[in-house]
Amino acid sequence: MNYQEDIPEERREPGPEVTRKLFRRWQKAVRGSSVAEDMTNPVWVWLFRGRVDPYHANERFKPPFSKVFGRGDYPSEPRWAGCRLGQSRTELTDGRVFWIAGEHEDYYDPDFFIYNDVIIEHPDGDVQIIGYPESSFRPTDFHSATAINSDQAILLIGNVGYANERDVGKTQIYALDTTSLLFKEIATSGSAPGWISNHEARLAEDSNSIVVRGGEVMTNDGLLENIDDWSLSLSNFAWTRLTTRKWVRFQVSRSDGQHLHLWQYAMRKFALEYPRANLNREDDLAEEIGGVPNMDAFNRLYNPPVNHSTVERNADEEGDWRTNRILVDDVCVRYTDDTQHLTVTVEGEMPASVIESIACDLQEKLALVENIECRVKWLE
Numbered sequence: 001m002n003y004q005e006d007i008p009e010e011r012r013e014p015g016p017e018v019t020r021k022l023f024r025r026w027q028k029a030v031r032g033s034s035v036a037e038d039m040t041n042p043v044w045v046w047l048f049r050g051r052v053d054p055y056h057a058n059e060r061f062k063p064p065f066s067k068v069f070g071r072g073d074y075p076s077e078p079r080w081a082g083c084r085l086g087q088s089r090t091e092l093t094d095g096r097v098f099w100i101a102g103e104h105e106d107y108y109d110p111d112f113f114i115y116n117d118v119i120i121e122h123p124d125g126d127v128q129i130i131g132y133p134e135s136s137f138r139p140t141d142f143h144s145a146t147a148i149n150s151d152q153a154i155l156l157i158g159n160v161g162y163a164n165e166r167d168v169g170k171t172q173i174y175a176l177d178t179t180s181l182l183f184k185e186i187a188t189s190g191s192a193p194g195w196i197s198n199h200e201a202r203l204a205e206d207s208n209s210i211v212v213r214g215g216e217v218m219t220n221d222g223l224l225e226n227i228d229d230w231s232l233s234l235s236n237f238a239w240t241r242l243t244t245r246k247w248v249r250f251q252v253s254r255s256d257g258q259h260l261h262l263w264q265y266a267m268r269k270f271a272l273e274y275p276r277a278n279l280n281r282e283d284d285l286a287e288e289i290g291g292v293p294n295m296d297a298f299n300r301l302y303n304p305p306v307n308h309s310t311v312e313r314n315a316d317e318e319g320d321w322r323t324n325r326i327l328v329d330d331v332c333v334r335y336t337d338d339t340q341h342l343t344v345t346v347e348g349e350m351p352a353s354v355i356e357s358i359a360c361d362l363q364e365k366l367a368l369v370e371n372i373e374c375r376v377k378w379l380e
Contacts (some may be wrong), residue, residue, distance in 0.1 A: 007049075011049045011051075012051075013050070014043075014060065015042070017042045018042050018046050022041075022043055023043050023057070023061045026042075026044060026080065027054075027057070027058070027079050028078070028079055028080065029077075029078040029080045029081070029113045029115070030080075030131075031117075031131055032117070032130070032133055033131075033133060034133065035132060035133065035136045035182060035183075036130055036132065036182055037130065037131045037132070038129075038130060039117070039130065039131040040127065043080075044129050045127045046082075047080060047082030048082040048099075048119055048129070050082060051083040052082045053083050053111075054080065055111070057082075076110070077110075078104070078110065078113035079111055081104035081111065081113065083104065084103060084141075085102060085103055085104070085142075086102045086142035086143070086160065086197075086198075087099055087100065087103075087115075088100045088101070088102075088143060088145035088156070089145075090146070090147055092147055092151045092178065093151055094123070094151065096120055096121065096122055096123065097121040098118060098119075098120055098145070098154055098176070098178070099120075100117075100118050100140070100143075100176070101114070101115045101116055101117065101137075101139070101140040101143070103115065103139075103142075103160075113139075114139035114140065114141050114160075114162060115140075115141075116134060116137045116138060116139045117129060117130060117131050118130040118181065132183065136182075136183055137174060138159070138161065138165065139161060140156065140159045141159065141161065141197075142158065142159070142198045143156050143159050143197065144156070144158055144200065144212070145201075146202070146203055146210055147178075147203075148175075148207070148210075148234055152178060152179070153175045153176060153178060154175070154176045155173065155174075155175050155186075155210065155234075156172075156174040156176065157173050157199075157210070157232070158171065158195075158196040158197045158198075158199055158215070159195070159197060160197045160218075166195050166218050168195055168219060168220060169195070170192070171188065171192040171193055171194060171195065171196055171239070172185075173186040173188060173232075174186065186237055188232065188237045188239055189236070189237070189238045189239070190239035190240055190241075191230075191239050191241040192230070192239040193212060193217060193226060193228070193230045194218065194219065195218040196212070196215050196216070196217050196226055197216055197217075197218075198214070198216050199213065199214050199215025199216075200213055200214045204231070207234075209231050209233050210232045211229060211230070211242070212230045212231070212232065213229040213230070214226060221379050222340075223338075224343070224379065225336075225345065227345070229242040230242060245347075247345055247346055247347055247348070248346040248350070248378075249343065249346070249378075250344050250359055250376055250377060250378045250379055251342065251343050252341060252342045252344070252374055252375070252377075253341035253342070253374060253375060253377070254341075254370050254372050254373075255373040255374060260340065260341065260342070260366075260370060261285060261369070262301075262337050262342075262369070263337075264284075264285045264288070265285070265298045265369065268285060268293060268295070269295065269298065272295070289371040290372075294368045294369055297368035300365060301362070301366065301369060302324040302335050303326075304326070304358045304361040306328055306357055306358060307328070308326045308333075309326065310324075310325070310327075311325035322337045328350060328354065328358075329350070330348075331346065331348035331349070332347040332348070333346050333347070333358065334347065335362070342362065342366065344358065344359070344362065359376050360376075363375070363376050
């Protein structure tokens, strides 16, 4: 789910049953104290139906004196959110829709919370909210959810989760019984994709397996793109690796480990090219990099000294603004801005000398852009 979901305005309005007293009682994000605990209440139902975020919900029920004196709202613990990211939606043939877990806000925000609940929309319009202790269902986000066994269960694959709970190399899997609403963690065998998230999972035509592709995998080198396809058997929960793409990947980053400034460079370039946009060209970039921004090096960043052509960005592809592509002898080379580094992926076979030339070129130019020595890290 994303924040741009088109929700009718009337659904954003709380009904008369949502009083200020009741709102204060249910405002906080809490987990279930028992397995499959029915935690349905008018406040959460309103927040879910209207996809209302904690800030705007609190503004509606802020004490009058706070409004008069303009006091800010700085919660000491997360508050329950109806709008989430990384939440799965699974519609069953009986008309029920299962919305599972998800997160709200980023880790540094007071309202950051990764959920481990199940919200069920029934065909008659009723909403049921089921909570769980973390021991029976971990906080989970950016997973996939696939109905299996004739809708008797929903299989959840993957997770981002809290940083200290990620298990590199393991793939988290839960099965939710759609009748009892109990979760069961699934142990698997075979070659698993690892700690995967943001991927696509599809039930095979014979309904005997689930194919997983795309997304990202948490590794010892950080979060990397999943470039291979995987199959999970539903009879014995054994993983099979369907592809082994021998793509070369490397990262170029600042030697001090600080984040890159490519977004600021892009904004400065836009301001210079479109002066009528009235964007401020005097930003903090020079101070942050400790020198005059090198626009020439920035403009040549993805132009290596090898015979190549530039691939236009796909405006319809989400997140594509972070990626630049070139073709070298019909092999795509992708440069992805991961904030901390530029990750380069060579999508096919290419002479090692050509790849080395691309890596050295990027290292030299990025050092000019960032006004600091940069390093190359080759990924397995």
